[in-house]
Amino acid sequence: MELKLFLTVIISMIFINNFILSKFLGLCPFLGVSRNIKPAISMGAAVIFVMTLSGIITWLLYRFILLPFNITYLRTITFILVIATFVQFAEMVILKKSPILYRTLGIYLPLITTNCAVLGVTVLNINNFFVKGQAVAFSFALSLVQSVFAGVGFTLALLLMSGIRERLELNDMPECFKGIPIAFLVASLISLAFMGFNGFRF
Amino acid sequence: MIKLFKELTKGIFKENPVFVIVLGLCPALAVSTSLENAIGMGIAATFVLFFSNLIISSLRKFVPDKIRIPCFIVVIASFVTIVELLMAAFAPLLAKRLGIFVPLIVVNCIIMGRAEAFASRNKVLPSIMDGLGMGVGFTLALSSVALIRELLGNGTLLGHNILTNFNPAGIMVLAPGALMTLGILIAINNLIKNRKK
Numbered sequence: 001m002e003l004k005l006f007l008t009v010i011i012s013m014i015f016i017n018n019f020i021l022s023k024f025l026g027l028c029p030f031l032g033v034s035r036n037i038k039p040a041i042s043m044g045a046a047v048i049f050v051m052t053l054s055g056i057i058t059w060l061l062y063r064f065i066l067l068p069f070n071i072t073y074l075r076t077i078t079f080i081l082v083i084a085t086f087v088q089f090a091e092m093v094i095l096k097k098s099p100i101l102y103r104t105l106g107i108y109l110p111l112i113t114t115n116c117a118v119l120g121v122t123v124l125n126i127n128n129f130f131v132k133g134q135a136v137a138f139s140f141a142l143s144l145v146q147s148v149f150a151g152v153g154f155t156l157a158l159l160l161m162s163g164i165r166e167r168l169e170l171n172d173m174p175e176c177f178k179g180i181p182i183a184f185l186v187a188s189l190i191s192l193a194f195m196g197f198n199g200f201r202f
Numbered sequence: 203m204i205k206l207f208k209e210l211t212k213g214i215f216k217e218n219p220v221f222v223i224v225l226g227l228c229p230a231l232a233v234s235t236s237l238e239n240a241i242g243m244g245i246a247a248t249f250v251l252f253f254s255n256l257i258i259s260s261l262r263k264f265v266p267d268k269i270r271i272p273c274f275i276v277v278i279a280s281f282v283t284i285v286e287l288l289m290a291a292f293a294p295l296l297a298k299r300l301g302i303f304v305p306l307i308v309v310n311c312i313i314m315g316r317a318e319a320f321a322s323r324n325k326v327l328p329s330i331m332d333g334l335g336m337g338v339g340f341t342l343a344l345s346s347v348a349l350i351r352e353l354l355g356n357g358t359l360l361g362h363n364i365l366t367n368f369n370p371a372g373i374m375v376l377a378p379g380a381l382m383t384l385g386i387l388i389a390i391n392n393l394i395k396n397r398k399k
Contacts, residue, residue, distance in 0.1 A: 014255055022377045024232040028225070073287060076305040077279040084275055116228050116309040123302050176392035178225055184385025192378040 002138060006145055013149035015197040020122050020157040023188060026117030029156060035169075040162035044155025048148065050090065050112050051121055054083050055147025058122040059140055067133060079122050087112055090128055121150045160190055206347045209328050213335030220343035220384075221310045221391045226312040229303050230344050231380040239359050242296045244341025246289065246304065248334065250281045251313055255333030259321040274317045275308070312340060350383050353373055367373035 010141040019025045026047075033043045058079050066072050091109050095102045102109075112118060129136050136142075164186050173182060219225050226247075233243045257277050265273045286304050289297040295302060307313070316336055321329040352358060355374030357365040373379045 024228050024377070024380070025306075027227040027231065031224070031227070073283060076283050076286065076308055077276065080279050080308050081272070081277055084272055115308050119309050120302060120306060123305050127302065174389075176389045176396060181385045181389035181392065184381050184388065188378045188381035188385065191381060192373075195376065195378065 005138065005142070009142060009146050010149045011197075013146055014153040015155060018153045018157055018194055019120065019150050020154060021187070021194045023120070025120040026115050026154055029111060029115055030154075030161065030187075031180060033164055034158055034161040034183070036166060037159065040158045041155075044151070044158050046109055046112060047115065047117065048151030049153050050083070050087060050109075051118055051151040051154075052120045052144070053090070054079075054086050054118055054122055055125055055143055057082055057086065059125055061142045062126055062130070063135060063139075067130075072133070075123070075126065079117060080119060080200045083122070085120055117150065117154055121147050124150075157190070161187065164190075206328060206331050210242055210335040211333040213332065213337075213339040214342060217336075217340070218339045218343055219315075219336055221339060221388055222317075223312075224388070225315055226310045226340060227384070229306065229310060230340075230347060231377075231384060233300055233303055234344055234348040234351055234380060234383075235375045236358075237345060237348045239251050239299055240294070240344040241341065242289075242293065243300055243303065244337070246285045246300075247307055247310060247313070247340055248280065248337025250307055251316060251333040251337040251340075252330060253281045253333075254278045254313055254317060255321040255329040256326065257322060258317045259326045259329035261363045262322050264272070265322075270322060271318075274314065274322075277319065278313055280306050312336060318397055347380070347383050347387065350387075355379060 013019075017023055020027065020030050029043055029047075033039050061078060061082065062072070062075065066075060066078065087109060091102075094109070125146055128146070129139040129142050161183070163181060168182060168186070176183075213219065216374075217223060220227065222232050229243055229247070233239045254274075254277050258274055261273070261277075282305065285307065289300075289304060316333060320332045324332070349359070351374045353364065354371050355376075357363060357368045357370045371379075374383070
């Protein structure tokens with residue numbers, strides 16, 4: 001029973017409600033970083049990392065501070081501050097502990113603060129797994145799974161897109177479609193393909 | 203006076219945030235399923251832009267350079283919270299349809315971008331004009347995407363039946379339709395720009 005619940009969240013986050021292709025969260029990095037495969041992988045890794053940890057921290061904050069003191073209307077301010085501080089903090093720790101990883105993630109780490117996918121997943125966790133100010137069963141574990149696999153879905157879409165855009169560079173197309181417009185049309189076709197997962201039910 | 207007017211109009215056409223600078227795409231695509239949602243979102247974002255530009259430009263001399271980004275975020279997030287509460291009280295249906303995208307105005311790159319690029323360097327009055335112009339430009343861009351999507355996807359405009367005897371293409375109100383519409387609109391915009399050169 002529980003397993004089914006978790007599986008549903010995983011499949012839904014990666015395929016059915018893919019953050020980029022059906023929810024339109026995180027489009028800016030999706031268009032900015034999807035020109036080559038290598039930076040796309042680094043960006044995906046950075047996003048999964050930040051999403052997982054900020055998912056955990058914001059859940060704990062909401063459950064043990066915002067809810068008991070009845071200040072849930074401060075949710076947006078708290079969450080964005082947590083994410084911003086956390087990204088800064090992560091940057092410092094990674095720089096100290098693993099310069100190689102720091103070089104791979106590079107400039108993508110600070111960019112994540114303004115990635116709406118991260119704030120999006122934390123708000124979704126609260127919307128989905130708290131009913132009337134009460135945590136549902138397995139709320140924490142479900143939030144964690146949702147945060148991780150939202151990141152995985154984001155990375156998947158980024159990789160697919162960068163693979164296609166690498167080839168698009170060589171193609172001949174009308175001048176006005178070069179760059180962003182053609183990227184949108186490609187994204188539209190991928191998203192059309194992903195709609196096929198819509199009928200997926202357990 | 204003329205200069206102020208220029209600050210206002212540049213956001214609408216020449217530096218339109220969505221079509222030209224290509225910022226703030228997530229809400230532009232997600233809430234443009236109907237014209238009503240698009241206008242609601244546009245007004246909310248304009249409100250936040252106006253007041254965050256006002257506060258940030260009046261504080262520009264007191265905020266140390268190193269911590270300016272967190273300061274901007276706090277200012278923006280406060281106004282977003284105000285919008286969230288106001289919308290939940292006065293337009294609950296709209297708040298429900300926009301859903302998660304109301305709190306997400308915080309991370310709308312347009313607002314942060316204007317704070318960083320304009321309001322933190324200019325006087326109060328031009329900053330307000332800039333915020334207003336960008337907000338109106340954003341609203342117009344959103345509405346034009348929504349107009350196409352609602353008309354082709356539902357055959358309606360603001361809920362009124364416009365196209366009768368018409369088989370609506372449901373795909374237009376779904377995700378692929380949004381991406382396609384915006385892609386084509388940006389391409390048309392590029393085409394016009396190239397012609398002018």
